[in-house]
Amino acid sequence: MGSFVILDNYDWWKDITLLDFLKEVGRFARVGTMIAKESVKKRLASEDGMSYTEFTYQLLQGYDFLYMFKNMGVNVQIGGSDQWGNITAGTELIRKILQVEGAHGLTFPLLLKSDGTKFGKTEEGAIWLSSNMLSPYKFYQYFFAVPDVDVIRFMKILTFLSLDEIQELEESMTKPGYVPNTVQKRLAEEVTRFVHGEEGLAEALKATGALRPGAQTQLDSQTIEGIADDVPSCSLAYDQVLKSSLVDLAVSTGLLASKSAVRRLIKQGGLYLNNMRIDSEDKLIEEGDIVDGKVLLLSAGKKNKMVVRIS
Structure with a gap:
């Protein structure tokens, strides 16, 4: 992996007053353009609406891009598709304030569940990759509980199984005698192994088997x-x-x-x-x-x- 730098944008925001921001950035922002962004339109149409803080956030993120473009040579900003409006706010500010081209944005589709909510968000919290934040057992259980409607799509996105093998798994779900959650079990194993290694997967499988009501596995206090x-x-x-x-x-x-x-x-x-x-x-x-x-x-x-x- 090449070198990278982690920055705290407070380092350049701490010396900027509201009046400075309105003078240097706000005068280049067009309210019509800001409202027209898809993310803003969705929030304005929602039951909760949108606060002024949320509305102006695109200018704050946009200025971050401008600052790093000007001072550090950063010319590409990458994010999920829900960040497109904030990213283009930055490219617009760079073009208007610095009067140069060469700032680019790259987005990738968000991983959504079938109900439209973001993947990885639960009532209990986020699905962490670190075992210090979420045990391999709990991580495994999350993927084991993925609905049938989502499991094949997640297989294609989150595992390295071949498309032919995934197609076979998908076809098996419609055959007589299919045991429910068989494909989910494979998904959980593949993703847990990739994130936590063989040792983490073994830990998750041991706990899953031992803690299943009716299981014959002898329980011990450590498990x-x-x-x-x-x-x-x-x-x-x-x-x-x-x-x-x-x-x-x-x-x-x-x-x-x-x-x-x-x-x-x-x-x-x-x-x-x-x-x-x-x-x-x-x-x-x-x-x-x-x-x-x-x-x-x-x-x-x-x-x-x-x-x-x-x-």
């Missing part, structure tokens, strides 16, 4: 602790847990909202303790249920989990 940052967790004293009712524990830990909800889930076969299905609402927590004397794993269905640390 449970490995996902504790990715699922809700709580801490309880040993004597609060031992011999306590599982129904009460599921409510007190916040796994479910009420005892009636717990009992209903037990009747439906959806409550698990350390991946073992619980069939009786009279179940009490025994010493052998506390994994390595440290933790419990409660599961309501396949996705809702609660790690209970024992102190």
Whole structure:
């Protein structure tokens, strides 16, 4: 990789006053042109509208391009397609203020989900590439949960599989006997391996297999602790847990909202303790249920989990 420089635009903004900005930049901006930009039109038409700060942001980004073009020889700005208006604001300012040509913009399509929202954004936050921000297990789970309508497109964009192999996978989804999420599993494996390596993928697969309700894999405290940052967790004293009712524990830990909800889930076969299905609402927590004397794993269905640390 060649050399690169990370800049903080505050270094050149800190000495510019509002009056300076209006004089040097604002007089070259045409409101009609700013409003005509697609990103602005969409925001103005939305229910929330657009603040003055957001509206003028294109001039701020545009001036950043002008400053780096003039002082550092930067002549290309690259960004997602949603940045086109901001990028062209910069090329226009360079042409009008510096009266030169040679500033260029390059955009690439945003990776969107089928519902039109940006890929990589969830209710819990961003899908981080760093394992310090998001564990390989959680990363893997995100791709494993991709809807059928998106999975083939993501295969083509995010993996290095051949188009022929991807076509075979797509065709397999329509054949009798197709096991749901088989293609998602392949997508999750390919992307997790690329980002986190074989070791990260192995970690994700181990946790996924061990933490699947009903799995026969023997749970240990290290595996449970490995996902504790990715699922809700709580801490309880040993004597609060031992011999306590599982129904009460599921409510007190916040796994479910009420005892009636717990009992209903037990009747439906959806409550698990350390991946073992619980069939009786009279179940009490025994010493052998506390994994390595440290933790419990409660599961309501396949996705809702609660790690209970024992102190």
